[in-house]
Amino acid sequence: MIPKSIxxxxxxxxxxxxxxNLSVTKVITPDTIGEDGFPITMGLMDTRxxxxxxxxxxxxxxxxxxxxxxxxxxIELERPVVHVGYAxxxxxxxxxxxxxxxxxxxxxxxxxxxxxxxxxxxxxGSDTDRVIDRLIKEASMATVCPHCGADSLKVNLDKPTTFxxxxxxxxxxxxxxxxxxxxxxxxxxxxxxxxxxxxxxxLAVLPVPPVTVRPSITLETGERSExxxxxxxxxxxxxxxxxxxxxxxxxxxxxxxxxxELLQYHITTYFDNQTSGIPPARHRSGRPLxxxxxxxxxxxxxxxxxxxxxxxxxxxxxVISPDPMISLNEVGVPLDIAKELTVPERATEFNIEDLRxxxxxxxxxxxxxxxxxxxxxxxxxxxxxxxxDLAESIEPGDVVERQLIDGDAVLFNRQPSxxxxxxxxxxxxxxxxxxxxxxxxxCSPYNADFDGDEMNLHVLQSEEAIxxxxxxxxxxxxxxxxxxxxxxxxxxxxxxxGLYYLTHGFNELEKSVALRILSGAGIDKAPEKLTGKEIxxxxxxxxxxxxxxxxxxxxxxxxxxxxxxxxxxxxxNGKLVKGTIDDVAVGAFNGKIINEIVKEYGxxxxxxxxxxxxxxxxxxxxxxxxxxxxxxxxxxLEAQEQIQEILDGxxxxxxxxxxxxxxxELEQAPGRSLEExxxxxxxxxxxxxxxxxxxxxxxxxSSENSAVIMARxxxxxxxxNISQMSGSVGPQSIRGERISRGYEHRTLSHFKKGDxxxxxxxxxxxxxxxGLKPLxxxxxxxxxxxGLVDTAVRTSRSGYMQRRLINALENLKVxxxxxxxxxxxxxxxxxxxxxxxxxxxxxxxxxxDVDSIxxxxxxxx
Amino acid sequence: MEETRWPGVRIPPGPLKGRKKMEVRKHxxxxxHELMSEAEVDELLARYGITKKELPRINMNDPAIKDLGAxxxxxxxxxxxxxxxxxxxxxxxxxxx
Numbered sequence: 001m002i003p004k005s006i007x008x009x010x011x012x013x014x015x016x017x018x019x020x021n022l023s024v025t026k027v028i029t030p031d032t033i034g035e036d037g038f039p040i041t042m043g044l045m046d047t048r049x050x051x052x053x054x055x056x057x058x059x060x061x062x063x064x065x066x067x068x069x070x071x072x073x074x075i076e077l078e079r080p081v082v083h084v085g086y087a088x089x090x091x092x093x094x095x096x097x098x099x100x101x102x103x104x105x106x107x108x109x110x111x112x113x114x115x116x117x118x119x120x121x122x123x124x125g126s127d128t129d130r131v132i133d134r135l136i137k138e139a140s141m142a143t144v145c146p147h148c149g150a151d152s153l154k155v156n157l158d159k160p161t162t163f164x165x166x167x168x169x170x171x172x173x174x175x176x177x178x179x180x181x182x183x184x185x186x187x188x189x190x191x192x193x194x195x196x197x198x199x200x201x202x203l204a205v206l207p208v209p210p211v212t213v214r215p216s217i218t219l220e221t222g223e224r225s226e227x228x229x230x231x232x233x234x235x236x237x238x239x240x241x242x243x244x245x246x247x248x249x250x251x252x253x254x255x256x257x258x259x260x261e262l263l264q265y266h267i268t269t270y271f272d273n274q275t276s277g278i279p280p281a282r283h284r285s286g287r288p289l290x291x292x293x294x295x296x297x298x299x300x301x302x303x304x305x306x307x308x309x310x311x312x313x314x315x316x317x318x319v320i321s322p323d324p325m326i327s328l329n330e331v332g333v334p335l336d337i338a339k340e341l342t343v344p345e346r347a348t349e350f351n352i353e354d355l356r357x358x359x360x361x362x363x364x365x366x367x368x369x370x371x372x373x374x375x376x377x378x379x380x381x382x383x384x385x386x387x388x389d390l391a392e393s394i395e396p397g398d399v400v401e402r403q404l405i406d407g408d409a410v411l412f413n414r415q416p417s418x419x420x421x422x423x424x425x426x427x428x429x430x431x432x433x434x435x436x437x438x439x440x441x442x443c444s445p446y447n448a449d450f451d452g453d454e455m456n457l458h459v460l461q462s463e464e465a466i467x468x469x470x471x472x473x474x475x476x477x478x479x480x481x482x483x484x485x486x487x488x489x490x491x492x493x494x495x496x497x498g499l500y501y502l503t504h505g506f507n508e509l510e511k512s513v514a515l516r517i518l519s520g521a522g523i524d525k526a527p528e529k530l531t532g533k534e535i536x537x538x539x540x541x542x543x544x545x546x547x548x549x550x551x552x553x554x555x556x557x558x559x560x561x562x563x564x565x566x567x568x569x570x571x572x573n574g575k576l577v578k579g580t581i582d583d584v585a586v587g588a589f590n591g592k593i594i595n596e597i598v599k600e601y602g603x604x605x606x607x608x609x610x611x612x613x614x615x616x617x618x619x620x621x622x623x624x625x626x627x628x629x630x631x632x633x634x635x636x637l638e639a640q641e642q643i644q645e646i647l648d649g650x651x652x653x654x655x656x657x658x659x660x661x662x663x664x665e666l667e668q669a670p671g672r673s674l675e676e677x678x679x680x681x682x683x684x685x686x687x688x689x690x691x692x693x694x695x696x697x698x699x700x701x702s703s704e705n706s707a708v709i710m711a712r713x714x715x716x717x718x719x720x721n722i723s724q725m726s727g728s729v730g731p732q733s734i735r736g737e738r739i740s741r742g743y744e745h746r747t748l749s750h751f752k753k754g755d756x757x758x759x760x761x762x763x764x765x766x767x768x769x770x771g772l773k774p775l776x777x778x779x780x781x782x783x784x785x786x787g788l789v790d791t792a793v794r795t796s797r798s799g800y801m802q803r804r805l806i807n808a809l810e811n812l813k814v815x816x817x818x819x820x821x822x823x824x825x826x827x828x829x830x831x832x833x834x835x836x837x838x839x840x841x842x843x844x845x846x847x848x849d850v851d852s853i854x855x856x857x858x859x860x861x
Numbered sequence: 862m863e864e865t866r867w868p869g870v871r872i873p874p875g876p877l878k879g880r881k882k883m884e885v886r887k888h889x890x891x892x893x894h895e896l897m898s899e900a901e902v903d904e905l906l907a908r909y910g911i912t913k914k915e916l917p918r919i920n921m922n923d924p925a926i927k928d929l930g931a932x933x934x935x936x937x938x939x940x941x942x943x944x945x946x947x948x949x950x951x952x953x954x955x956x957x958x
Contacts, residue, residue, distance in 0.1 A: 117957075124956055125914050819909060826915045830952065834945040 012196055013086075016205040023074035024048045024060045027208050030237035032216070032226060044233055049073050050210040070210025075236065077204055078243045080172045081264045082161040084271050086201035091157040093190055093198050094178060096139035099165075100150035102181025104189060105142035106135070114189060125824075132191040159277040161264055172264075176202040206267065208233060228289040232270045232281065239263045314341055314459040320414075321450050323437035324618055327611050328489065329475040331412050331426035332437025333404060333457065335366060338430045341459045342370050342401035343408055347394055355400045362387035363403075366430075371401040404428050404459060409466045411458040411473065412438070414446040418802065421445035421481065421488060425460075425473040441495075441610055442475060444588035445488050476603035479594060479610075482840035487591030487598075491583075491614060494626070496715040498617025499581040500551075501624060502532040505566055509535070516623060520615035532620075533576045539612040540593075541601045542574040544859065547592050550583040550714040583714025586613055590714075599843070628706045630769055633726040635700040643693045643727050647765045650689035651758045654682050658756060682756070683731065683738060686763055690730030694723030701726065729764035729772065732783040738762055739779055750775065885924040892941045896929045897952075902936045905952060919953035931955045 029043040039045035048059040050070030058068040082090065098105050106114070114135045121128045142152045156164045163170040179199040188194045214227035243259040269281040272293035280288040296302045316337045323332055347355050361368035363382050372380045372390055375397045382390055394400065404410075406429050413423040424445065431437055436455055443449065460466045471477070481488035491499065502517070509517075514526045514535055521539055548558075552567040560568050561578050569579030571593075585593045597606040660666050661678045669677040698719060701708055710716045724730065732739055739762035745753040751760040762779035766772050772780060811823045818836045820829035833839070835847055843849035865872060885891055897905070906912060919926060919937055926937055935955045943949040
């Protein structure tokens, strides 16, 4: 095959002559297969239109199945019909021209002006359609033709395909003769283009697509099932035949017109079976037919499904599971997958022995090779039988498709791919079992968890692709997000709890213990005694930082270094002097230390730090043990009584408030109705009751409590979650209001009509530990369901919004001179982002980090 | 000035009919538009290595440049305030309709 480059593509209407010239046969018989089981000549399955059955030979090109591309045929229509896709344009053309002389109904001067405008628009490179729209609008206003003086009446389009002047119908034949009168020069002004005739939009000949476009399938029962397009073409042929017979027999005008309209219907639905205004054509089973427009349109159409979204080789998909022991830029690949995926490697004098060994191993013994491509492009499969001979035959220049090995560059991806961090370049690590393994640190950029998520893996196939992916798409290169210029990859959940236990306070550890913790991070030396802070310092690069940790309680007066909670972090010279490491220091989406290391020492150092920190923290946790149980959230009896008192008090106050309202003594809040004031006040009281219960509960839950530590350090959960377990679940809401739907004037039939007390409107006074009463459980489910529905609605909506944004912006690029340009090199923005700064290289969105520069100078560096 | 029931909102005196139309380009949200001299345009095009075809466009009848007397092919310099860089300049070439 000689590669050809396409200079340009032009889309335009086809003339009837072109359709006939393209055609290999006229189609007249509505049947497909004859009684002999062979396709009927001049039928819809004529073997001149191509072949789909193995063994048959195409009568046009002499080729067999899969070689013959198929050939068009044609149907001669007895009467012309309107092409639905052009109906609107035809209306414009008719309105802008004279029915008598066929000229544009504009004076010569005006015509000249529009001609100039058109030429200028072309020169400027701006949209010529707007000039044409204006011309058509003005010409349509004319009541008399300025050239021949004939009346110019408005043509209406009765959707989808019927034209009407005043109250008389225009047949397609009338329209055709009218359009034939329009001169070539006027055609150009009407936007049709020189040399293209408007009357071609009225079909006299219908192209019949090759059978390869509409293959029939043979069912197991031996029954043939034709394609929807074939069905539609059969309909068209039948009506066409009946129309011809009736015309030939001299049938009354009325009958001919009815059949003509039926032909129009079939041809309209043949193009687009979702045309508004007419019922869709249906299959015998009642399913609407999938005709031409349906094949192309929408998500499952040819464009979005087959052209923009192709399926690819060298890829794999399976369930993911966590492995904290691999590096964050690695991905565990199951052995079975690694044997199937290959990387092409060209033999040179330096690697030829290694490649020979791989081929010698064959496809089954890992690591092996699956294919050898010889210098003459011959592709040979490596088998158990030929592996020995093939290995010997390899010489420099041959390409060996070897199986995936440790360290190969692969792309790893999880849908929905909402941002660029959804597809990163990892290094493969071949592991046993059947799941992809990934370090929990990279869960956040993929938004992955392990409740059954699946991910895709692609093996890079060329040196260029590998180099590009390694430098631009590696995990290390995406530690900082371009969204806010901060760390998006960082410690999560147990990592943070572990580091809290390691670094909080000044717990001294024995050397043996310290070494066990450090071994995971690859450090094997330690002094006799050292504190958790010192252990953490061992993995820190030389940085200087000061900030408030997550556990900071925001006291009135901050004691800074002398913080009683050890919440003020001071790092001097790469040593953690004071403070506790938690979410603010190393967490994903926060991670001040990660930001600093990336900035000062680069992404590799930051990756190494994250790997070491996560391993430290996990070995710390497994050494000390860490559990949570619901009974840890139990509180003493007197506290439970206190909580009950608060709840009773709140409910009492709500009842009082309702009484006050009923007496008409409630004071109205500004801008609110009396009812709104009451509702707001009740909500405030109930929310406060829940918070007060939380206060009591947290007072009685130790600050050493596991759940409390997770909430305070930002590892997982919140104090509200804990107080809902031990105190009270609190008010339930739908759309930000108390629950009010259900029965008439009440939520459930258990309540009196008009009861707006706490219980009747979904206040849950029980705690999760105590258990919810049936009614409470019901209200809680209602509020829970709202959350589920909201997420479902939100994802579909934001998905569509993202799609539109991407379609609008996908072609823009930042040029070398930092301007933003479109594909025609037109300037969109004169300086990217108004400051030319890559947000992922910025300091949390700012171009210059003044504070840290000042601090550095103050320290005298 | 006539006081209204909303504090700080006043209606200027005089009948409402026949009042001068609002001048869009004097509105605080409309950045200053300015006609560039030919020399400035040449410098601009040279700086970005482009022709006028590559510049963003502005309609001749755009209210913001109505009084500048701009012809087709002139270039307008717009001084915009930007939350990122303080001030940024944008250039648009005038086109007819």
